[in-house]
Amino acid sequence: MPSAPRTLFEKVWQRHEVVPETAAAPAVLYVDLHLVHEVTSPQAFTVLRERSLPVRRADLTLATLDHSTPTLTAQVFGGAPIAIESAARQVHEIERNCAEFGVELLGLRSAERGIVHIIGPELGLTQPGKTVVCGDSHTSTHGALGALAFGIGTTEVGHVLATQCLLQRKPRTLAVNVAGKLRPGVTAKDLILAIIGRLGVSGGAGHVIEYRGATIRALDMDERMTVCNMSIEAGARAGMIAPDETTYAYLAGRPRAPRGADWERSLAAWRELPGEPGARFDRELAIDADETEPMITWGTNPGMSVAVGSPIPAAGDALFERALAYMGFTAGQPIKDQPVNVVFVGSCTNARLSDLRSAAGLLRGRRIARGLTMLVVPGSQQVKRQAEAEGLDRVFLDAGAEWRESGCSMCIGMNGDVVARGQYAVSTSNRNFEGRQGSGARTLLASPLTAAASAVRGRVTDPRELL
Amino acid sequence: MQAFTTLTARTAVLAADNVDTDQIIPARFLTTTARTGLGAHLFADWRYDPAGRPRPEFVLNRPEAAGCGILVSGGNFGCGSSREHAPWALLDYGFRAVISTGIADIFRNNSLKNGLLPVIVDAATGAWLIAHPGIELTLDVPSTTLTLPEGRVVSFPLEPFARHCLQNGVDELGYLLGHRAAIGTFETRR
Numbered sequence: 001m002p003s004a005p006r007t008l009f010e011k012v013w014q015r016h017e018v019v020p021e022t023a024a025a026p027a028v029l030y031v032d033l034h035l036v037h038e039v040t041s042p043q044a045f046t047v048l049r050e051r052s053l054p055v056r057r058a059d060l061t062l063a064t065l066d067h068s069t070p071t072l073t074a075q076v077f078g079g080a081p082i083a084i085e086s087a088a089r090q091v092h093e094i095e096r097n098c099a100e101f102g103v104e105l106l107g108l109r110s111a112e113r114g115i116v117h118i119i120g121p122e123l124g125l126t127q128p129g130k131t132v133v134c135g136d137s138h139t140s141t142h143g144a145l146g147a148l149a150f151g152i153g154t155t156e157v158g159h160v161l162a163t164q165c166l167l168q169r170k171p172r173t174l175a176v177n178v179a180g181k182l183r184p185g186v187t188a189k190d191l192i193l194a195i196i197g198r199l200g201v202s203g204g205a206g207h208v209i210e211y212r213g214a215t216i217r218a219l220d221m222d223e224r225m226t227v228c229n230m231s232i233e234a235g236a237r238a239g240m241i242a243p244d245e246t247t248y249a250y251l252a253g254r255p256r257a258p259r260g261a262d263w264e265r266s267l268a269a270w271r272e273l274p275g276e277p278g279a280r281f282d283r284e285l286a287i288d289a290d291e292t293e294p295m296i297t298w299g300t301n302p303g304m305s306v307a308v309g310s311p312i313p314a315a316g317d318a319l320f321e322r323a324l325a326y327m328g329f330t331a332g333q334p335i336k337d338q339p340v341n342v343v344f345v346g347s348c349t350n351a352r353l354s355d356l357r358s359a360a361g362l363l364r365g366r367r368i369a370r371g372l373t374m375l376v377v378p379g380s381q382q383v384k385r386q387a388e389a390e391g392l393d394r395v396f397l398d399a400g401a402e403w404r405e406s407g408c409s410m411c412i413g414m415n416g417d418v419v420a421r422g423q424y425a426v427s428t429s430n431r432n433f434e435g436r437q438g439s440g441a442r443t444l445l446a447s448p449l450t451a452a453a454s455a456v457r458g459r460v461t462d463p464r465e466l467l
Numbered sequence: 468m469q470a471f472t473t474l475t476a477r478t479a480v481l482a483a484d485n486v487d488t489d490q491i492i493p494a495r496f497l498t499t500t501a502r503t504g505l506g507a508h509l510f511a512d513w514r515y516d517p518a519g520r521p522r523p524e525f526v527l528n529r530p531e532a533a534g535c536g537i538l539v540s541g542g543n544f545g546c547g548s549s550r551e552h553a554p555w556a557l558l559d560y561g562f563r564a565v566i567s568t569g570i571a572d573i574f575r576n577n578s579l580k581n582g583l584l585p586v587i588v589d590a591a592t593g594a595w596l597i598a599h600p601g602i603e604l605t606l607d608v609p610s611t612t613l614t615l616p617e618g619r620v621v622s623f624p625l626e627p628f629a630r631h632c633l634q635n636g637v638d639e640l641g642y643l644l645g646h647r648a649a650i651g652t653f654e655t656r657r
Contacts, residue, residue, distance in 0.1 A: 018653045019646060025628045028646050030653055042500035068498045086498035093500050137549040137573060153551035153577035163643045165650055201485055202543040202569055235546060237572055301485055319484050414494040433489040433547060435512045
């Protein structure tokens with residue numbers, strides 16, 4: 001009997017089952033790429049040390065520094081001490097752990113350092129059909145290349161270091177079918193905010209999402225990564241996009257992508273990955289890209305969003321009231337023209353070269369509003385160099401913004417870059433939770449275009465008014 | 468991991484839905500290289516005012532919350548970041564179980580690996596528990612049941628392997644290491 005048509009996810013899953021799952025036990029799933037960073041790994045290395053275990057596949061493991069690492073040039077390259085002492089200890093600890101266990105570390109001054117989810121694809125390490133894990137929930141980003149990629153906790157980081165495997169139950173599948181064309185000024189960030197708004201922040205729980213349809217096929221790789229990045233904000237385990245010519249063109253020639261005969265072999269295998277016609281998903285959702293507007297969040301989770309030109313909802317439950325009180329908003333008020341104190345362009349969601357080009361394009365020849373602080377933080381040192389080669393740093397600096405070294409920066413507020421209590425920040429990052437960008441900080445998530453437009457006006461602005 | 472078979476403890480109730488891991492343990496406390504000591508910072512921004520004084524209205528600052536071993540919360544508890552510091556902080560504070568109508572995937576995994584029992588209940592039971600803070604409950608892992616004070620028994624879902632590990636104190640890393648031969652074969656074969 002021929003087997004049932006399989007989805008992309010099912011193919012990748014099956015190829016990594018060391019031991020298939022049974023009613024009594026989860027699958028032993030093999031990991032092809034393990035990315036490690038300074039914040040969620042120290043306790044895992046401690047376990048290995050306590051049990052005298054080596055790292056099983058150091059060659060499939062890559063470490064870097066991003067979360068608690070400063071973005072001020074003086075602290076990265078200038079010899080100034082890292083201002084947060086405990087962060088400095090984490091930097092020291094990962095250096096020691098990587099040296100002791102033989103794991104490659106793209107360290108503080110490495111030209112290849114950056115946010116884990118930016119450098120995996122950028123180096124060509126993230127590839128179609130791979131399983132990719134990291135002690136970070138935004139690992140879903142790598143699914144944009146057709147990998148099965150998901151975030152894990154520190155205990156599981158230890159499991160992967162020691163065995164290159166994880167114990168996993170097979171998740172369910174959810175197809176998000178996107179049709180139509182994004183209009184000018186509407187970006188991949190707006191699309192994913194609209195999708196999360198439809199699904200809700202727990203709507204994807206227990207599922208791996210596959211984003212499909214003509215709109216998704218038309219996205220470039222940076223845009224696809226923005227979409228997959230925020231899958232976790234709908235509660236999903238992972239987000240994936242089937243590899244195609246866009247994916248292969250992106251990977252060709254990257255420093256750690258396969259070469260020569262290896263490339264040809266890999267390419268042939270990658271072409272087998274997309275789901276087969278008739279493959280069934282556990283759930284499906286249809287989204288119309290034509291109707292998507294530039295989006296912005298008004299509340300305290302990424303599902304609380306509206307089109308920039310629309311008012312905040314007029315009524316809601318206790319959670320709605322709590323979010324409004326935290327944000328200092330009233331029900332039914334417009335979000336447009338809300339005064340803004342800080343604009344942050346950065347994070348694993350929106351700090352790739354095309355994001356910086358998009359923000360710089362709007363800022364060129366303009367200045368940010370008086371009294372507003374704008375931080376532009378490239379996603380990797382390579383993105384930083386490329387942006388500088390194009391003169392984007394000058395555009396940002398001339399506009400009055402700050403230009404930093406790469407890192408998670410203000411997205412997570414644990415590295416010295418924070419939004420002050422009560423201040424409003426339009427951020428291109430992924431989470432608007434209470435206190436996410438600093439105690440009492442109020443975050444409005446938006447695209448790099450909307451962020452740049454809001455920086456110019458000092459108020460929440462529909463970018464189409466300035467394009 | 469220490470075995471978890473049964474727990475009888477009082478509940479503390481945090482009624483909100485979507486309590487994310489940034490609330491459970493704000494990121495600024497993650498610059499630690501240890502697993503211990505995080506209980507002091509559990510729910511830091513809800514528990515303390517900007518000057519560091521306890522907010523008297525917050526549930527964990529009320530006298531009746533002292534000694535509560537079970538946290539009852541709204542749906543989608545533990546959403547957001549994968550930080551295992553969240554279950555570490557809850558355990559370090561003294562909680563042994565979390566009850567909700569929905570628990571986010573990564574948080575649930577992380578909890579099970581540390582012996583913090585994630586209990587998912589139906590909407591009616593969840594609403595009843597939220598309306599009755601401070602009651603004493605018994606959670607039984609072998610039978611995957613929760614016993615309410617008036618004797619009503621509610622079962623909860625628990626993945627069979629996770630239940631086996633909890634009730635026998637199985638070390639999952641040890642179990643995985645037991646598959647070394649199969650992992651080696653898999654690596655050679657591909």
